Amino acid sequence: MKNTLNFFKISIYIFAGILFCGCDNTHANQMKSDNLEINKKNHRSDIVEVDEKTHQYDVSRVRNNEILDRQNFQKDIQVLFENNKFDELNKIYIQLLKSEERTSSGLWKLTIFYDSFDKILTIKEEEKSKKMWESHYKKISKWSSEYPDIALPEILKAKLLLARAWQYRGEGYISTVSTENLKQWNTYLTKANDYLNHKIPSLSNVDPEWHVINLDVKNFLNNSELEYKRALENATNRFPYYYPIYFNAVVYHYSPKWGGDYEQIEKFAHFAVSKTNAKEGTAIYSRIYWVVADNMEIDNLRKESYIDWQYFRKSVREVLKKYPDQWNFANYIYISCQVKDKKFTSEIFQGISFHDLNNWKNEYAYENCLAFAKGTEDELMKEREHKYMEQLKKDYPEYFQEN
Numbered sequence: 574m575k576n577t578l579n580f581f582k583i584s585i586y587i588f589a590g591i592l593f594c595g596c597d598n599t600h601a602n603q604m605k606s607d608n609l610e611i612n613k614k615n616h617r618s619d620i621v622e623v624d625e626k627t628h629q630y631d632v633s634r635v636r637n638n639e640i641l642d643r644q645n646f647q648k649d650i651q652v653l654f655e656n657n658k659f660d661e662l663n664k665i666y667i668q669l670l671k672s673e674e675r676t677s678s679g680l681w682k683l684t685i686f687y688d689s690f691d692k693i694l695t696i697k698e699e700e701k702s703k704k705m706w707e708s709h710y711k712k713i714s715k716w717s718s719e720y721p722d723i724a725l726p727e728i729l730k731a732k733l734l735l736a737r738a739w740q741y742r743g744e745g746y747i748s749t750v751s752t753e754n755l756k757q758w759n760t761y762l763t764k765a766n767d768y769l770n771h772k773i774p775s776l777s778n779v780d781p782e783w784h785v786i787n788l789d790v791k792n793f794l795n796n797s798e799l800e801y802k803r804a805l806e807n808a809t810n811r812f813p814y815y816y817p818i819y820f821n822a823v824v825y826h827y828s829p830k831w832g833g834d835y836e837q838i839e840k841f842a843h844f845a846v847s848k849t850n851a852k853e854g855t856a857i858y859s860r861i862y863w864v865v866a867d868n869m870e871i872d873n874l875r876k877e878s879y880i881d882w883q884y885f886r887k888s889v890r891e892v893l894k895k896y897p898d899q900w901n902f903a904n905y906i907y908i909s910c911q912v913k914d915k916k917f918t919s920e921i922f923q924g925i926s927f928h929d930l931n932n933w934k935n936e937y938a939y940e941n942c943l944a945f946a947k948g949t950e951d952e953l954m955k956e957r958e959h960k961y962m963e964q965l966k967k968d969y970p971e972y973f974q975e976n
Contacts, residue, residue, distance in 0.1 A: 628890055628920060629923065630893065630897065630902075630921075630923045630924040631897070632923065632924060632926040634897045635897045635898065635899055635902065635924050635925075635926060636677045636897065636898045636899065637898070637899040637900075637927075637929055637932070638677055638898075639676060639677050639678045639898045639899070639900035639901075639932075640900060640931045640932065641931070642676060642677065643676065643685050643688075646682070646685055646686075646689070647685060647688065647689040647692065650662070650665070650686060650689035650690070651689055651692070651693060653665075654689075654690070654693060657712070657716075659716045659719060659720060659726075660720075662725065663720055663723050663725060665686065666683075666686065666723070666725045667723075669681075669682050669683045669686055670683060670779075670780065673814070675896075676898075677896065677898040677900075678896050678898040678900045678901050679856075679892065679895065679896035679898075679901070680816060681781075681814075681815060681816065681817075683781070683782070683815075684815075684816065684817055687732075687782055687817075690729055690732065691732070691736075693709070694706075694709055694729070694732060694733055694736045695736055695739070702737075702740045706733065706736070706737050706740070709733055710730070710733055713726050713729050713730055713733060714726075714730070716729075717730065724773075724776045724779050724780050725780075727772075727773045727776060728773075728776065728780055728782050728783060728786070730768060731765050731768050731769050731773070731783070731786050732782075732786060734761050734764050734765035734768060735761070735762070735765045735786055735789060735790060737761045738757070738758050738759075738760075738761035738762045738765065738793070739758075741754040741755075741757040741758045741761065742754065742755075742758040758793075759794070762790055762793050762794050763794070765786065765790045766787075766790045766791070766794060769783065769786060769787050769790065770787070777807070777811070778811065781808070781811070781812035781815035781817075781818065782817070784804070784807070784808035784811070784812060784815075784818055785808075785815075785817045785818055785821055787804060787808070788801070788804055788805060788808060788818065788821060788822060788826075789821055789825060791804050792825050792826045792831070793825075801826065805818075805822060809845075809848045810848075813848040813849055814849055814852065814853065816857070816860065819841075819845045819857060819860075819861060820860075820861070820864045822841065823838060823841065823861055823864050823865060823868075824864060824868050827841050828865075828868065828869060829869070830869070835873065835877050835878040835879050836879050838861070838865060838878070838879070839878070839879035839880060839881070841861070842857070842858050842861045842862065843858070845857040845858070845861060846858050853891070853895075854888075854891045855884065855887055855888040855891055856888055856891045856892045856895070857888075858884060858885065858888040859885050859888035859889045859891075859892055859905070860888075860892065862874070862878075862880055862885060862908070863904055863905070863908065865878070866907075866908050866911075871908065871911045871912075872911070874908070874911070874912050875912050875913070882912070882914070886914075886917055889905045889909075889917075889921070892905075893905070893921070893924060897924060899924070899925060899929060899932050900932050902921055902922075902924040902925055902932075903925070903932035903933050903939075904932075905921055906918055906921045906922060906925070906942050906946075907933070907934065907938055907942060909921060910941065910942035910945050910946070913945075915945060915946065915948075918942060918945060918946045919946040919947075922942075922943065922946045940953060941953070
């Protein structure tokens with residue numbers, strides 16, 4: 574009996590430790606930042622020990638509709654596509670393209686619009702992929718023939734070719750892909766590249782998504798770094814404020830998984846600021862590291878990255894001032910919490926007037942970050958231990974009976 578209880582006690586601490594972690598290891602000019610001097614810092618001390626004024630946030634201005642707005646909007650777009658409502662889709666597209674309308678968190682709504690189609694066009698089940706791909710291609714071709722002056726269906730064709738390439742490539746490491754699938758991967762990448770640069774090159778001046786696809790294709794075809802940077806420069810000169818251009822470059826070109834490294838990411842983040850600071854200050858800097866945190870192990874922000882944490886805080890404040898949405902607050906809190914900047918975590922928590930789980934990775938992430946900000950980690954640990962023990966007693970009463 575004693576050994577059994579000791580086993581349970583040990584399991585409590587292991588379980589509580591896992592819960593408390595709350596981590597989620599979860600895609601003209603030359604590059605102006607190429608000559609930027611980066612000095613790697615000891616982030617364990619640099620992040621925490623910074624004496625600066627704590628900023629205040631007006632909770633009355635904070636919105637909380639980002640995720641719900643996205644879901645409803647994307648559902649509407651998908652229904653229109655399923656029912657061949659091309660004319661209505663064209664009108665929405667033209668309006669978003671011209672207005673450059675933003676969501677409450679500051680993203681281009683055109684990005685959310687295209688994300689709707691990405692969800693439709695991405696078919697992972699091998700037995701369904703070819704049939705569905707052919708069906709989508711036929712539908713989009715019909716759309717294009719009926720509205721030859723609209724860029725949208727042409728852009729979607731290029732997206733569809735890239736999606737087909739990914740169906741052969743898969744999400745694993747390149748070493749796990751069969752020779753035949755690698756051949757098909759390159760075949761469809763080449764088709765997408767030819768379509769973009771020979772069939773519809775003029776659309777590069779019309780729709781920023783053209784550049785997002787073009788950069789992805791050039792990257793995956795292993796074009797030279799000079800050619801990639803030239804395409805990136807063209808994209809950011811024409812559409813400097815379209816975030817997916819920068820986000821995809823970070824995930825698919827500059828990340829360690831795709832042959833880059835964290836020093837390149839830091840240089841690129843400053844390059845992005847140089848392209849956007851006229852209207853947005855330093856905001857893109859923290860948005861890029863948000864993407865890094867989402868797509869790479871967040872602990873590497875402390876151990877491996879070249880992030881300038883004080884500059885990051887400045888950037889976060891600029892984002893939250895202009896786009897005070899709880900989605901932004903929650904995600905920046907999570908990053909700050911994970912890198913153990915208690916003062917900044919507490920500061921940003923001012924913008925959370927009520928708890929909405931939709932804005933967080935999970936319930937434990939919210940509880941852990943709140944406890945960290947308030948300095949109540951020990952109390953949270955004890956509360957979880959107590960709840961776990963009570964659940965054990967309920968589920969296994971025979972182990973807790975007195976002899």
